[in-house]
Amino acid sequence: MTSKTRSIGKDQNTEIKKTQEQMNEILQRSFRYVAATPEGQVVLNHLMNLCGYHSIGSMSDAKTGEILINNTIHNEAIRGVWAKLRLSIPQKDLQEIEYMNLRKKAKELIVENIGE
Numbered sequence: 001m002t003s004k005t006r007s008i009g010k011d012q013n014t015e016i017k018k019t020q021e022q023m024n025e026i027l028q029r030s031f032r033y034v035a036a037t038p039e040g041q042v043v044l045n046h047l048m049n050l051c052g053y054h055s056i057g058s059m060s061d062a063k064t065g066e067i068l069i070n071n072t073i074h075n076e077a078i079r080g081v082w083a084k085l086r087l088s089i090p091q092k093d094l095q096e097i098e099y100m101n102l103r104k105k106a107k108e109l110i111v112e113n114i115g116e
Contacts, residue, residue, distance in 0.1 A: 051082035
């Protein structure tokens with residue numbers, strides 16, 4: 001490998017790293033924007049619930065009490081999705097999302113968009 005080839009490789013790596021950093025910043029801004037809107041909070045709350053974030057991750061056989069390892073691993077992996085996503089959400093919005101009264105929020109949105 002010549003020094004010119006190495007230089008091209010370094011330039012490509014630098015460009016890829018720069019692009020990844022820009023995409024990460026765009027993603028962070030997007031999360032902040034979505035998490036700050038009532039509609040975004042409803043969607044993120046729904047996603048959190050789908051991930052089972054507030055649920056017990058371990059599963060056991062109802063008859064034997066034996067821990068079902070594969071089911072537990074599966075549940076924890078899904079919970080991990082929300083755990084990773086929540087790192088991108090500002091703390092004040094995260095508290096609203098994770099502890100919101102979904103029915104109350106939905107009613108507020110309906111009244112706001114359609115009227116009573």
